[in-house]
Amino acid sequence: MAVIELGVTVLDCPDPRALAAFYAEMLGWRVAEDEDDEEWVEVEGPRGRTLAFQRVAEGYRPPSWPGQERPQQLHLDFDVRPADIDEAEAKVIRLGAKLVQPDDGIRDFRVYLDPAGHPFCLCMCER
Incomplete structure (x- = not known):
């Protein structure tokens, strides 16, 4: 095992839950269960693959x-x-x-x- 391994890839966006739903449906993955967190949402795939989506509260471009x-x-x-x-x-x-x-x-x-x-x-x- 390498000393450093790639963890999660994170995309900034104005609506993490909506963008997570897009990628989950596209890939056939699942949105991780944490409906209380609107700032960070993860989509889990096979073999530990994860995409995460982080809210940019103001000025997202x-x-x-x-x-x-x-x-x-x-x-x-x-x-x-x-x-x-x-x-x-x-x-x-x-x-x-x-x-x-x-x-x-x-x-x-x-x-x-x-x-x-x-x-x-x-x-x-x-x-």
Whole structure:
């Protein structure tokens, strides 16, 4: 075991519970039970994977992707089999994501913004 291991990835947002629900539904994970905490909400997945969402009480400004006025600083990549990419896209859009860069036959990923404006990619790869 390494001395240092990656723990949880945390995304700032104005509504942690809503953004946690988006990612939980998208990934088939579950929102951790702590309905009293509106400042920090975690989504738990397999093998101890966790995404957390932290409230920014005032002045939240989402990244301005693809521009650099407010750089993304971080984005999430999610693997999807090429045969499932259209189904995955329909799901994330139904959940509130916005497609901002489709694959163009050259790229093997599509870029979206989650409901709080964070960029993420659905990356086509065989798993």
